[in-house]
Amino acid sequence: MASAVPGGQWIMVAAVAWSAVSCPAASPTSGRTIEAAVKPGMPFVEHATTTLDELPPLPIDGPLDRFGGLEARRVTPSGFFRVERILDRWWLVDPEGAVFISRGMNSIAPVRTDGGREALVRRFGSEGRWAAAATAQLREAGFNTAGAWSTHDLLDEAPQPLAATRLWSFMSAYGKKRGGTFMKAGHVGYPGNCPFIFDPEFPEFCAEHAEQLAEHRDDPLLLGHFSDNEMPWSRAMLENYLRLPADDPGHVAARDWLNARWNGDAPAADGITAADRSAFLEFAVDRYLSIVAAAVRTVDPHHLFLGVRLHEPVFDLPEVFRAAGRYSDVVCVNYYRAWTPDEEQMAMWARESGRPFMVTEHYAKGADSGLGNTGGAGWLVRAQRDRGLFYQNFALGLLRTRNCVGWHWHRYADNDPDDTKVDPSNRDSNKGIVTSRYVAWSPLIEEMTALNQRVYGIADTFDGRVSNADRPAASTPAAEKPAVKRKERTVVFPDDVRVERDVSYLPADRTQKADLYFPLEMPKDHRLPAVIIIHGGGFNDGDKDRRREVNIGSHLARNGYVGMSIDYLLWSKGIQKPTWPRNLQDAKTAVRWLRQHADRLGIDSDRIGVIGGSAGGNLAAMLAVTGPRDGLEPAARDEIPTSVRCAVNLYGAVDLMNYHDMKMFLKTREEDPESYRRASPISYCDSGDAPVMLIHGTGDTVVDVSQSRTFAAALAKGGVEHELIEIPGAPHTFDLDYEAFDVEAAVFRFLNHHLKAPH
Numbered sequence: 001m002a003s004a005v006p007g008g009q010w011i012m013v014a015a016v017a018w019s020a021v022s023c024p025a026a027s028p029t030s031g032r033t034i035e036a037a038v039k040p041g042m043p044f045v046e047h048a049t050t051t052l053d054e055l056p057p058l059p060i061d062g063p064l065d066r067f068g069g070l071e072a073r074r075v076t077p078s079g080f081f082r083v084e085r086i087l088d089r090w091w092l093v094d095p096e097g098a099v100f101i102s103r104g105m106n107s108i109a110p111v112r113t114d115g116g117r118e119a120l121v122r123r124f125g126s127e128g129r130w131a132a133a134a135t136a137q138l139r140e141a142g143f144n145t146a147g148a149w150s151t152h153d154l155l156d157e158a159p160q161p162l163a164a165t166r167l168w169s170f171m172s173a174y175g176k177k178r179g180g181t182f183m184k185a186g187h188v189g190y191p192g193n194c195p196f197i198f199d200p201e202f203p204e205f206c207a208e209h210a211e212q213l214a215e216h217r218d219d220p221l222l223l224g225h226f227s228d229n230e231m232p233w234s235r236a237m238l239e240n241y242l243r244l245p246a247d248d249p250g251h252v253a254a255r256d257w258l259n260a261r262w263n264g265d266a267p268a269a270d271g272i273t274a275a276d277r278s279a280f281l282e283f284a285v286d287r288y289l290s291i292v293a294a295a296v297r298t299v300d301p302h303h304l305f306l307g308v309r310l311h312e313p314v315f316d317l318p319e320v321f322r323a324a325g326r327y328s329d330v331v332c333v334n335y336y337r338a339w340t341p342d343e344e345q346m347a348m349w350a351r352e353s354g355r356p357f358m359v360t361e362h363y364a365k366g367a368d369s370g371l372g373n374t375g376g377a378g379w380l381v382r383a384q385r386d387r388g389l390f391y392q393n394f395a396l397g398l399l400r401t402r403n404c405v406g407w408h409w410h411r412y413a414d415n416d417p418d419d420t421k422v423d424p425s426n427r428d429s430n431k432g433i434v435t436s437r438y439v440a441w442s443p444l445i446e447e448m449t450a451l452n453q454r455v456y457g458i459a460d461t462f463d464g465r466v467s468n469a470d471r472p473a474a475s476t477p478a479a480e481k482p483a484v485k486r487k488e489r490t491v492v493f494p495d496d497v498r499v500e501r502d503v504s505y506l507p508a509d510r511t512q513k514a515d516l517y518f519p520l521e522m523p524k525d526h527r528l529p530a531v532i533i534i535h536g537g538g539f540n541d542g543d544k545d546r547r548r549e550v551n552i553g554s555h556l557a558r559n560g561y562v563g564m565s566i567d568y569l570l571w572s573k574g575i576q577k578p579t580w581p582r583n584l585q586d587a588k589t590a591v592r593w594l595r596q597h598a599d600r601l602g603i604d605s606d607r608i609g610v611i612g613g614s615a616g617g618n619l620a621a622m623l624a625v626t627g628p629r630d631g632l633e634p635a636a637r638d639e640i641p642t643s644v645r646c647a648v649n650l651y652g653a654v655d656l657m658n659y660h661d662m663k664m665f666l667k668t669r670e671e672d673p674e675s676y677r678r679a680s681p682i683s684y685c686d687s688g689d690a691p692v693m694l695i696h697g698t699g700d701t702v703v704d705v706s707q708s709r710t711f712a713a714a715l716a717k718g719g720v721e722h723e724l725i726e727i728p729g730a731p732h733t734f735d736l737d738y739e740a741f742d743v744e745a746a747v748f749r750f751l752n753h754h755l756k757a758p759h
Contacts (some may be wrong), residue, residue, distance in 0.1 A: 032048070033046040033048050035047070036379040036381045038337075038380070039373070040373055044382070047339040049392075050392075051447075052451050052454070058457040058458065061456045063458055067220075069096065074097040075100045077095060081303065082329075083356055085087050090403050095220040099456070101405060102223065103408075104143065104408030106408060107152040107410070111413050113436070115437065116416055117416055119438055127154055132158045134155075135155060135161060137410075139160060141445050142455075143452060144166070145163045145165060146162045146164045146165070147408035148229070148309065148360065149276050149411075150165040159220055160288025163222070167226040168210075168296075169227075171195050171292075172228060173209055174201075175195070175196060177281070179597035180196075185375070188230075192244060193232040193234065193241050194240050194241050197284060198252070198286055200249060203291050207304045209295070211299060212294040214299050224330065224334065226307070226640055227293075227305075227306075227653045232296070233281060235274075237284055242254050255285060258272070258276065270744070274697075274728050275288070277699070278319050279319075282322060284322065285320050287323065288308075305327065306329065306358070307328035307330045309361070322352045328357050330356055330405060331349060331353045331355050331356070331358075333349070334359075334362075339341040339399070341398055343542075344540060356406055358405050358407065359398060360407075362394060363378040363409055363410045364387045365381070366381060371415070371508050372417070374396065375425045376417065376426070384441045384443040385443040385447060388445070391451065392448075394407070395566025396451075399462055411483070412433060412434065413433075413435070413438070415428055415431060416436035422624055493554070494554050497517055498519070503515070506589060512568055513567055514565060514566045515544050515553065517554060517556055517561075519558070523602075528560055528602060529561055529603065529607035529742075529755035531562075531608070532591065532608070532623075535566075536733070538611070539662060539664040540571040540663055541616065545565065547735075548613055552736055555736045559751075561755070564587065568586035569586055577668050578667075584626075584632055586625075587622070587623055588632070588642035589642075590743075591679075606645075608755075609646045609755050611647070611650070613650055614703065616650075617651060618649070618652040618679070621652060624681070624689055625681050625720070626681075627688070645690055646692070647692050649695070651695065651703050656679050659703075662676075681711060684715040685715050685717065687720065689720045691754055693746075697726070697731055699728075699731050701731070705746050727741045728740075
């Protein structure tokens with residue numbers, strides 16, 4: 001093959017040439033569940049879990065180069081690690097030009113307690129021999145990267161050293177010198193959650209602190225540099241800095257910034273807007289990263305800058321990822337509290353940053369370890385093999401995205417309860433692949449190994465790549481048929497509701513299903529109202545059993561409703577016909593299905609409502625404002641009506657002519673304005689429409705709150721009963737348990753009035 005160009009072709013591909021086709025075998029439905037708890041004392045709940053067994057049989061990857069990259073897949077080498085987007089997937093590229101997915105292990109280090117030191121000497125003889133054995137053990141298990149907090153100087157002397165990521169802790173080191181920082185569980189704390197990014201001395205400190213990187217600038221084994229761990233970024237930062245003493249550099253910077261933004265007339269605290277908070281957060285993150293990235297790249301221009309290891313409070317804050325993408329080569333996240341990675345979140349990270357991401361912490365703990373397991377954020381499972389199956393499920397979810405270039409397990413050795421000097425999150429938990437006395441957790445390692453040794457083949461499976469030799473002669477070209485999206489069933493259902501899964505509500509040739517939510521005890525003397533739940537995802541992504549939809553369905557069942565969460569037709573690459581209005585017709589068919597099966601379900605067919613978020617909010621609103629005369633009904637089925645009593649639109653776009661071009665139409669707004677107009681609920685407001693509730697955050701940067709405001713005005717003009725609730729500062733995508741506003745109370749006040757009260 002010809003030499004590679006950015007975003008382009010391979011220099012060479014050994015043995016076979018690769019090309020894209022759709023791959024139905026990559027789309028199984030998981031039937032496996034694993035019980036997990038948030039922490040000891042909490043109930044164990046079943047989590048649907050996808051494992052390697054559900055993919056087509058895959059050979060072990062290979063051959064691999066000395067870094068762990070795939071020798072058969074090479075692009076232009078640079079002598080150092082870098083990133084490149086190739087055939088719609090982000091990759092790390094190792095120094096020799098081979099594509100590389102980082103499978104890392106954090107805290108590969110000797111256990112420093114007396115018992116740990118005795119065990120190391122007894123088992124290995126010396127720290128050098130331990131480092132060689134640990135490195136060999138990790139390589140055999142398919143790991144290729146030494147993550148944060150590892151003893152790199154020891155590990156680099158091993159016969160086959162791993163690639164390394166080094167954590168330099170710029171801000172926490174400055175804070176230690178300056179004074180004022182303190183220990184929190186898992187990371188450093190700062191006064192008032194205000195890191196010292198505006199101190200005039202901070203840039204000079206960073207320049208000096210970065211000098212220690214010089215000795216690594218020519219090291220090909222160094223994958224990249226982390227600047228800090230888990231900084232306290234939040235939209236409260238503007239007020240946090242303004243609460244500091246008036247002469248504090250952070251207070252001065254925040255006040256000057258606010259004055260400049262308001263043209264010298266900064267408001268009092270109660271006049272600060274959500275837009276102010278969001279803009280200041282992005283400004284603060286940008287300032288920190290600009291200083292630290294400049295210091296790092298001045299000393300070491302060769303290696304990847306990995307920035308801050310972000311943690312959960314920022315996962316839904318696009319402004320943080322925008323700022324991170326301006327300076328970081330790879331955006332890094334410590335990813336907890338998700339059994340399966342959230343596709344919507346990950347898509348936002350990549351979209352806003354324009355960069356690939358890497359998960360730099362995740363793990364699960366085993367209740368069979370004999371440890372207390374009270375510390376840390378990882379899941380608690382029953383046994384070691386369950387830990388390994390969690391690892392497979394999580395890694396498969398990451399590989400499916402095409403934007404993830406690696407993941408790092410936290411950590412090599414279990415916490416040692418004898419170590420009382422560490423922070424509270426690292427004192428008694430089964431986080432390691434070995435015990436604190438270096439005994440391997442073999443069932444865990446076996447499941448890790450099985451996946452790690454096949455990551456490149458798994459990526460090819462998800463990407464729909466097969467060798468030309470294996471391709472059927474009559475295969476349909478990829479451009480002529482849609483790619484098959486792997487359906488994920490990894491979801492937690494609460495045990496205080498009853499869920500009937502994967503119910504067929506569409507014709508037999510359709511794969512989309514529905515989940516039904518019921519109260520545990522159904523009344524015998526009356527029928528319950530029903531509410532259809534429509535997921536979001538931009539009309540080309542999403543699932544009926546995402547976190548938001550499960551949250552809504554569970555609340556409905558607890559409040560005396562039957563919920564029906566539906567999948568519907570989504571646009572995907574290669575589809576030849578517009579998916580609108582077929583997606584809307586699926587939602588209308590769900591209404592008909594509920595009426596058809598009202599007796600079996602125990603529902604009142606005259607009391608049906610609908611709720612949806614984002615794209616689902618658009619469809620929910622369309623159910624409220626359209627009817628037979630609008631020409632959007634699905635094929636007749638015994639003339640069963642598709643009308644609903646009411647609709648709740650959570651932050652959905654309702655005026656698509658003033659939104660952006662959408663793939664479901666296969667045309668732009670300029671090319672097909674009529675389709676965009678007909679798919680806009682704002683086009684149908686008249687006095688015969690069902691009541692509509694609109695809930696929208698003023699901090700929404702995906703669907704601006706003006707969409708709901710304009711729709712409310714159109715509903716008012718048409719004489720339609722409606723209610724608009726704006727939540728100050730709320731982002732795009734929240735559920736009924738949003739902390740800053742009682743969304744649940746508002747929604748059920750509305751639903752109860754229209755679906756339960758006598759009419």
